[in-house]
Amino acid sequence: MTTVLRLKDASFTYAGATGPALSALSLEVRRGEVVALAGVPGSGTSTLLLVAGGYAPRLVGGAITGERELSAHQPAIVFATPWTQLTGLCHTVFAEVAFGPASHGLERERIRAIVLRQLHRLGVPHLEGRDPATLSGGELQRVIVASALALEPDLLLLDDPAAELDPAAADDLYDLLKDVAADGAAVLVATPDTARAARAATRAIMLDAGRIVADGTPAEVFA
Amino acid sequence: MSGLEVRWDGVSHRYDGEDVVRDVTLHIAPGESVALLGPNGAGKTTLTRMLMGLVRPRAGAVHVGDWDVATRRPDQMAARVGYAFQHADQQLFARTVRGDVGFGPRRLGRGDAGVDDVLAELGLEGAAERHPYDLPAPVRKLVTLAGVFAMQPAVLMLDEPTAGFDRGLRARVVEAVRRRNAGGVTVIVVSHDLEFVATVARREVTLERGRVVKQGSGVGDQGPGS
Amino acid sequence: MIGFRPGTSPLHRAHPYTPLAVAGALLCLVFAARTPSAVGALVLAALALPLVGGVLGLVARPALMLSLPTWILLLVLHGILGPDPHHALGPIAVSEPGLARALVLGGRITAILFAFLSVLATVSPARLVEAMTERGVPFSATYLLVSTLTLVPRMRARAAQILEAQQCRGLRLGGSPIARVAALGPLVLPLVLGALAEVDEQVLALDTRGVAKGIRRTAMEPPPDSAPDWTVRWLCLIVVVAAWGDRMLGALQ
Numbered sequence: 298m299t300t301v302l303r304l305k306d307a308s309f310t311y312a313g314a315t316g317p318a319l320s321a322l323s324l325e326v327r328r329g330e331v332v333a334l335a336g337v338p339g340s341g342t343s344t345l346l347l348v349a350g351g352y353a354p355r356l357v358g359g360a361i362t363g364e365r366e367l368s369a370h371q372p373a374i375v376f377a378t379p380w381t382q383l384t385g386l387c388h389t390v391f392a393e394v395a396f397g398p399a400s401h402g403l404e405r406e407r408i409r410a411i412v413l414r415q416l417h418r419l420g421v422p423h424l425e426g427r428d429p430a431t432l433s434g435g436e437l438q439r440v441i442v443a444s445a446l447a448l449e450p451d452l453l454l455l456d457d458p459a460a461e462l463d464p465a466a467a468d469d470l471y472d473l474l475k476d477v478a479a480d481g482a483a484v485l486v487a488t489p490d491t492a493r494a495a496r497a498a499t500r501a502i503m504l505d506a507g508r509i510v511a512d513g514t515p516a517e518v519f520a
Numbered sequence: 521m522s523g524l525e526v527r528w529d530g531v532s533h534r535y536d537g538e539d540v541v542r543d544v545t546l547h548i549a550p551g552e553s554v555a556l557l558g559p560n561g562a563g564k565t566t567l568t569r570m571l572m573g574l575v576r577p578r579a580g581a582v583h584v585g586d587w588d589v590a591t592r593r594p595d596q597m598a599a600r601v602g603y604a605f606q607h608a609d610q611q612l613f614a615r616t617v618r619g620d621v622g623f624g625p626r627r628l629g630r631g632d633a634g635v636d637d638v639l640a641e642l643g644l645e646g647a648a649e650r651h652p653y654d655l656p657a658p659v660r661k662l663v664t665l666a667g668v669f670a671m672q673p674a675v676l677m678l679d680e681p682t683a684g685f686d687r688g689l690r691a692r693v694v695e696a697v698r699r700r701n702a703g704g705v706t707v708i709v710v711s712h713d714l715e716f717v718a719t720v721a722r723r724e725v726t727l728e729r730g731r732v733v734k735q736g737s738g739v740g741d742q743g744p745g746s
Numbered sequence: 747m748i749g750f751r752p753g754t755s756p757l758h759r760a761h762p763y764t765p766l767a768v769a770g771a772l773l774c775l776v777f778a779a780r781t782p783s784a785v786g787a788l789v790l791a792a793l794a795l796p797l798v799g800g801v802l803g804l805v806a807r808p809a810l811m812l813s814l815p816t817w818i819l820l821l822v823l824h825g826i827l828g829p830d831p832h833h834a835l836g837p838i839a840v841s842e843p844g845l846a847r848a849l850v851l852g853g854r855i856t857a858i859l860f861a862f863l864s865v866l867a868t869v870s871p872a873r874l875v876e877a878m879t880e881r882g883v884p885f886s887a888t889y890l891l892v893s894t895l896t897l898v899p900r901m902r903a904r905a906a907q908i909l910e911a912q913q914c915r916g917l918r919l920g921g922s923p924i925a926r927v928a929a930l931g932p933l934v935l936p937l938v939l940g941a942l943a944e945v946d947e948q949v950l951a952l953d954t955r956g957v958a959k960g961i962r963r964t965a966m967e968p969p970p971d972s973a974p975d976w977t978v979r980w981l982c983l984i985v986v987v988a989a990w991g992d993r994m995l996g997a998l999q
Contacts, residue, residue: 337688338658356950374954378657380607381947384955385900386892388872392966399964400885400956408964433560434606434683435712448956460683463559463712489685572914594913603914610904611911613935623932627916653939667915 300368301452301483302326302349307363309348318344320507321363326485328451331478333494333515334487336504342487343377345504346454349485350374369452373445377457379438383429390424390440397448415443418473420466434461442470446477453477455486459493471497491519523551523706524585524600524674526571531580533566540566541577542730553707555721562727564710568677572597584675599628602673604665606680612652617644617663620652624671638670642692658685669696675706682713694719748808748866749899757799757868761975762877765869768795769861771982776854778989782846785853792857795864804867809859816855820848871896873969880968885957901937908936
């Protein structure tokens with residue numbers, strides 16, 4: 298099955314909100330795609346990520362209508378605020394990245410291999426023994442992305458994943474997203490950095506007030 | 521409000537047994553706009569915290585205008601330096617955006633006079649009566665920046681002011697900073713956003729491992745600084 | 747207050763369950779003890795914990811500060827206002843049985859404080875998580891315990907950041923009582939509001955890392971459990987059972 302996400306006329310309203318955050322959205326995302334989501338704050342990009350991963354309404358409350366088919370076995374999400382995604386239970390970066398696969402009961406050696414691979418991919422193997430609480434914003438963001446990738450997701454959702462990164466590291470991250478998609482995952486990345494996203498993405502979607510107003514190639518949508 | 525000179529003279533600092541700032545001397549003229557660049561851990565944040573007296577250097581002196589920072593408390597420095605923290609939304613506490621933005625000016629005895637102007641300038645007038653925690657994170661960050669601008673400082677010290685902002689919000693911040701710099705306010709930014717830096721800063725100072733390694737303007741490098 | 751301080755003492759190196767067992771045993775024993783001398787011996791035993799852990803300097807002040815108000819209350823309520831016989835101690839008439847009661851109750855508080863503050867300072871939350879994970883303790887229970895243990899240091903760190911931010915907005919600390927009360931809002935409100943927002947974030951953070959019900963988590967680095975460790979824990983259990991058994995038998999006779 299190549300489709301990992303299918304939405305048809307899906308609307309989502311947060312609890313206590315006066316209007317929907319997403320309105321009658323229809324969308325299909327397949328493995329191998331890198332989809333860039335753009336829109337002003339409040340346009341629904343972050344909400345779409347939560348809905349796409351099955352985290353809304355399950356964890357954040359609210360109500361969803363329309364059709365939603367989540368075929369991803371393992372979604373993973375990276376928020377725009379990496380410091381809020383630390384488990385608070387791990388005193389080394391290694392343990393932090395291992396947390397996800399450890400929660401799935403994988404064997405120790407397999408987890409070790411996964412963690413080291415992801416730390417290398419994000420260019421932070423030297424942070425292995427560091428306390429996550431002492432990392433800079435950029436280091437933390439890369440560790441959180443590594444943590445998400447350690448789950449070996451088939452749907453990777455990222456909300457402004459390079460916000461804290463310096464330009465070189467941001468370029469590396471977007472190149473990595475291309476690799477992740479090439480390995481067979483679907484990638485949805487919400488970002489204000491449309492220039493960088495355009496280089497990595499195979500597809501771009503523009504949201505406005507919870508609706509899709511453009512869906513095409515990055516060149517078409519971000520023109 | 522016109523700007524003040526900012527001087528770090530031979531400052532050094534250690535943290536956890538490590539030298540984070542090594543004998544840095546840096547002068548910023550009144551009304552100048554300077555970007556502090558460098559990788560994480562280069563000492564940029566430590567230098568800026570010295571301006572407010574949040575960190576006292578182990579050696580050397582820091583001056584803002586004629587004030588020796590060593591003789592002032594952070595709340596006193598607030599009268600001259602508007603410091604915008606990177607993760608600033610931890611400071612929001614008022615019931616409305618207007619109330620929170622007005623907090624700093626009221627502390628400084630300036631009342632609410634300029635608050636509505638700043639809100640309008642940053643496009644926050646529609647959110648003025650809303651609770652800050654009801655707003656999305658980028659807008660909350662904009663609210664804290666508004667709070668700093670509303671204090672009308674002679675020196676603006678902004679730490680990653682555009683992180684998490686899209687083009688629209690970034691443009692508002694750029695305009696607000698440029699307007700103040702044009703009015704003579706001294707501007708110091710720490711930022712990885714090179715586009716923002718190029719637009720706002722006339723001089724770039726690069727730090728690495730606690731030392732100034734390069735200084736340059738947009739026109740070309742001027743070689744190693746002191 | 748207290749949070750974990752890394753170290754290499756026997757308490758730091760022990761299996762996390764061991765210091766917890768010792769503190770728990772002391773808690774049970776102080777309630778089995780009924781005389782000032784018995785409680786006094788347990789207070790000394792409790793003092794051994796921070797000494798062995800190398801954290802006496804860290805623990806002593808908060809333990810004494812926290813127990814002081816209770817001591818004062820007990821000495822007045824029981825020591826002075828207690829039943830006869832009273833003996834003159836300088837200008838004060840002290841109740842003999844009342845004083846004994848105050849010493850027992852106050853000693854209990856002091857012993858418990860020393861024991862548990864020492865545990866907080868020497869048991870690494872990360873190692874405790876691993877130890878509990880290895881034993882198959884459900885994640886929810888693990889998380890609840892460890893979050894509670896780390897709550898104070900986390901809040902302190904947050905409070906320090908908020909304090910700096912508000913000072914940079916012109917908030918002056920100190921001053922008149924009215925000024926101090928007025929300063930509470932900008933300091934406490936962001937702490938509380940931020941902490942509440944953080945709860946929502948933590949739920950999301952943990953769930954998005956695959957915390958799944960019903961799957962036994964893998965402990966990556968379970969702390970070693972040595973013979974001295976489980977010997978000490980068994981001894982704790984035996985001593986507690988013996989002490990309470992003795993007390994029950996004494997009550998029956």
